[in-house]
Amino acid sequence: MAVQSVESSTTPSASGAFGPAVALSCRECGERFELGPIFACEACFGPLEVAYELPAGDPEGLRRRIETGPNSIWRYAPLLPVPADVAELPSLNPGFTQLVKADNLARELGVTGELHIKDDSGNPTHSFKDRVVAIAVQAARTFGFTTLSCSSTGNLAGAVGxxxxxxxxxxxxxxxxxxxxxxxxxxxxxxxxxxxxxxNYDDVNRFCSELIGDPAGEGWGFVNVNLRPYYGEGSKTLAYEICEQLGWRLPDQIVVPIASGSQLTKIDKGLKELIAIGLVEDRPYKIFGAQAEGCSPVSAAFKAGHDVVRPQKPRTIAKSLAIGNPADGPYVLDIARRTGGAVEDVNDEQIVDAIKLLARTEGIFAETAGGVTVGVTKKLIEDGLLDPSLTTVVLNTGDGLKTLDAVAPTTGPSAIIRPTLDSFREAGLA
Amino acid sequence: MAVQSVESSTTPSASGAFGPAVALSCRECGERFELGPIFACEACFGPLEVAYELPAGDPEGLRRRIETGPNSIWRYAPLLPVPADVAELPSLNPGFTQLVKADNLARELGVTGELHIKDDSGNPTHSFKDRVVAIAVQAARTFGFTTLSCSSTGNLAGAVGxxxxxxxxxxxxxxxxxxxxxxxxxxxxxxxxxxxxxxNYDDVNRFCSELIGDPAGEGWGFVNVNLRPYYGEGSKTLAYEICEQLGWRLPDQIVVPIASGSQLTKIDKGLKELIAIGLVEDRPYKIFGAQAEGCSPVSAAFKAGHDVVRPQKPRTIAKSLAIGNPADGPYVLDIARRTGGAVEDVNDEQIVDAIKLLARTEGIFAETAGGVTVGVTKKLIEDGLLDPSLTTVVLNTGDGLKTLDAVAPTTGPSAIIRPTLDSFREAGLA
Structure with missing residues (x-):
């Protein structure tokens, strides 16, 4: 199935269903394959990712086209594996969520530069998963799949449904x-x-891999398995939006949660693309990874100076990040080291404290994954690894309403009173 | 406190903190008052609302200014009681939520015209309350209040916090x-x-009214009491957005939930303003009100042909609409009758069915209030009161994650299986 001449812009895919995408390429050996519902290299079993011929030569024109596009990830259709008319097809139209200038949080953390929260709880089903699923749905449409499927611990199941x-x-x-x-x-x-x-989740995953190879799974698009190369590209839109919302400027530092690690690697990919096509000035940026202590295989490897990630058995309240054997772990280590970032982790108590800190300073109620990134940001500043005088973006990828249990035991009324002024005064609230 | 010459655009308020707003005017007797933290007419105790000198003479310029403004309610700053630079002040920046073309739902309901859902679950705290609170916060800032307060059954408390x-x-x-x-x-x-x-909620409300008159409440802005005239204006932005998102066009029909009734009256006000300043063509539109059967005082009055609304004791799963004595009930009756609309109600079972219908057709998980509007839309079509061949907009004002209990008893897995293909086949899912 390997092809030799996919770089040619005359292939049907280049002008059609996959927009600027021209092939799938192996991240390990570089072998290229036609765009199809495959996810592993036939040669070396490495993971496949989408390769592009991105629009070049007219960054100003492209920037204008993006800025006048829809208020969703589809404004970046020229940079995604989707057809040019994708915004006219039925979709949840996720993305273009708020980049919140977090001045109150900055003060609390001693940040003197700009601090921003990229708040993906504003997506249709309130997590960043809507981005990746939207691209997978488009690929499923092209491949003629009629059933969408996934293994999930929650956010993804809702997004796919x-x-x-x-x-x-x-x-x-x-x-x-x-x-x-x-x-x-x-x-x-x-x-x-x-x-x-x-x-458990590992059993669910294993079952899905079996189902894909079985006649019962024929015609099924598993967004995070056989559609994974397309799915993953959805995370690039976080990088695009952050830069556009900063006024077409790279952040100096960005703090990203790590589950499988895919999101972090695609954000790096997105930033590099924007530089390559001239939409932002080429300047150094640092990418930091954030994990929960109870599931910190990448953080542990980073600190130990290892290139391989040793699997862990997850035990943390940050369930959406609880992947003990993260597929993209080694790539995350590469990126953190190459950009001068780091990978850090925080414990459950620090996660809860960080959720509350973000809520009380910026009015953003994050899920546990957002507590992880905010908590790690605090720790990185304290440890001198993150420069508080620069422009920093911290990701919140989900919604506190979905992880109420994390804060419920320590979050309640200040007082219960009778409906009288006397009772109000007695409670010391006046 | 009544003033005579507030129409003059040389008053400080006209060019300052309240933008185009020039006075508060009594909806009953028309008496005018200076813009202040007051909510009832000194002459007749009628409710006060904001009066404007709206920008006239250059609708094209205004339209351009709006379209290039921020992706929030602040794009309509020229039509709201806020300063021109409001978008630069700290705010949750709510609004400009998706208007979803609901083709799947249209097919199920037999709608041959355009059907749209205005989905306000996309707001920062996932209900339309963020809109009204944002305007109240701005007024509180101007009046020098240091504490924000409200009585609430949930959505509003989160939005204010x-x-x-x-x-x-x-x-x-x-x-x-x-x-x-x-x-x-x-x-x-x-x-x-x-x-x-x-x-209960009535006791809470009564207590807040006492607190406002007490020294303990000094310096407090109660968003839905002494800031209510400003607060209410936030709902106008729903009308503005719907028309802009339809391509600067009035919908033929719009279905709005009724709690106090304020939202419906402000949507009518917003539509009339857009016509008056020439941003949309002047054409007839019909406004329909939607209530839960278990709290349907306005619907009951509408059907009985009454002008007065007889209070009810609420008993419905649609708790965010459970106001038994809606302050704006009589105004809602006026508007429904004047525009040729109607007020209808649905029971709890129909509400749950409508939540599920909207979820399975459009991927929107609405709170119970959204079940009420979708359910009422269905009923109005069946009864021949809503024309399925026209352009209709149905409001979803909140998020299903906040009212899980409504659907939980009847929403769960299709099957529980062992992680094997045999178990999968036995369950009849292959």
């Missing part, structure tokens, strides 16, 4: 059977099939 | 002490004072 409903796909998503009730409702309400698996 | 945190106000909000745990967490997490009142 919702996107499938809007786009007219059947969906069948798989979750561990013992998830919190709220996440189950969110995953089921969109009317697709929701299957609880007696086992 | 978050907005106060970002804008640098102290907050102290009041709720019935026995609210659902999730709503309590959401209201408390932003770090302001949250006070549970031993009593």
């Amino acid at each position: 919702a996107a499938a409903a809007r786009a007219g796909f059947r969906s069948c998503v798989f979750i561990p059977h013992d998830l919190e009730a709220g996440k189950v409702v969110m995953a089921a309400v969109y009317g697709g099939e929701l299957v609880g698996i007696e086992g | 978050a907005a106060a945190a970002r804008a640098g106000f102290r907050s102290c909000v009041f709720i019935p002490h026995d609210l659902e745990a999730g709503k309590v967490v959401m209201a408390a997490v932003y770090g302001g004072e949250l006070v549970g009142i031993e009593g």
Whole structure:
């Protein structure tokens, strides 16, 4: 299936369903393949990613085209593996979420430069997963899949269910059977099939890999398996938006949560693309990775100076980051080291404190993953690894309403009173 | 405090803190007052609303200015009681939420015209309350209040807590002490004072009215009491956005939920303003009100042909609409009758069915209030009161994650299986 001449812009894919994407290329050996529903290199089993011929020569024209485009990730269609008319097809239209200038938080953390929160809780199902799923849905459409599927611990299941409903796909998503009730409702309400698996997330994943090879899984697009190369590209849009919202400028430092590590690697890819096509000035930037102490395989490897990531058994309240064997771990280590960043972790108590700190300073109620990035930012500043005088962007990738349990035990009324002024005064609130 | 010459654009308010707003005027007797933290007419005790000198004479220029403005309600600053530089002040920057073309839902409902959902779950705290609070915060800033407050059953408490945190106000909000745990967490997490009142929402309200007249409440801005005239104007932005997102065109029909009724009246006000300043063509539009059967005082009055609204004791799952004695009820009746609309209600089962219908057709998970509007839309079509061949906009004002209990009992996995292909086949899912 390997092809030799995919660089030619005369291939149907270059002008059609995949926009500027021209091939899949292996991240390990560089072998190229036609754009298809495949995810591993036939030669070396390395992961595949989308390769492009990006628009060059007229950065001003491209910038104008983007700025007058839709208020969603589709404004970046010229840089994504999607057709030019993608915004006219049914989609949840995620993205272009707020970049919040966090002056109150900056004061608390001793940041004298600019501090921004990229708040992805504003997406349609309130996590960054809507971005990646939107690209996967478009690929599924092109490949003729009729069922969308995934393995998930919550956010992704909801994102797939919702996107499938809007786009007219059947969906069948798989979750561990013992998830919190709220996440189950969110995953089921969109009317697709929701299957609880007696086992943990690893069991769910293994089952999905089996199903893909079975006739029962024919015609199924698993967004995070056989559509993964396309899916992953959705995370690039975080980099694009951050730079555009900073006035077409690279941040000096960016703090990204690590689950599989894919998001961090795609943000780096997106920043490099913007430099290459001249949409931002080429300047150094540092990428920092953030993990929970209870699932910190990449942080541990970074600190130990290792190139390989030793798997861990996750035990943290940051369940959306609880991947003990992160597929992109080694790439994350490369990027953190190459850019002069770091990988750090915080414990559950620090995560909860950071969720509350962000809420009380900026009015943003983050999920546990947002507590991880804010907590790690604080720690990196204290340890002198993150320069508080520069422009820093911290990602919040999800919504506190989905992880209420993390803060509920320590978050409640200041007082319960009778409906009288006397009772109000007695409570010391006047 | 009544003034005679507020129409003059040389008053400080006209060019300053309140933008194009020039006075408060009584909706009953028309008496005018200086812009201040007052809410009832000194002459007749009628409710006060903001009166404007709106920009006239250059609709094209205004339209351009709006279209190049921020992606929030502040793009409409020239039409709101806020200063021209409001977007530079700390705010949650709500609004400009998606208007979703709901083709799948249209098919299910037999709508042959355009059907759109205005999805306000995309706001920062996931309800339309962020719009009204943002305007109230700006007024509080101008009046020198240092504490923001409200009585609330949930959505408003969260919106005030978050907005106060970002804008640098102290907050102290009041709720019935026995609210659902999730709503309590959401209201408390932003770090302001949250006070549970031993009593129901009416008791909370009564207590707040007492507090406003007491020295203990000095310097306090109650967004839905002494800041209510400004607060209410936030709902106009729904009308502005809908028309802009339709390509500067009035919808033929719009379905709005009724709690106090304020939102519906302000949407009508907004549409009339757009016509008056020439931003949309003057054409007839119909406004429909939607209530839950268990709290349907306005619907009951509409059907009985009454001008007065008889209070009810609420008993419905649509708690954010459960106001038994809606202050703006009579105005809603006027508007529904004047525009040729109607007021209708649906029962709890129909609300749940409508939440699920919207989720499975469009991937939008609405709170119970969204179930009310979608359910009422269905009923109005069946009864021949809403024309399915025209352009219709239905409001979803909140987020399903906040009212999980409504759908949880009937929403869950299709199957629980072992992680094997055999188990998958046995479940009949292959």
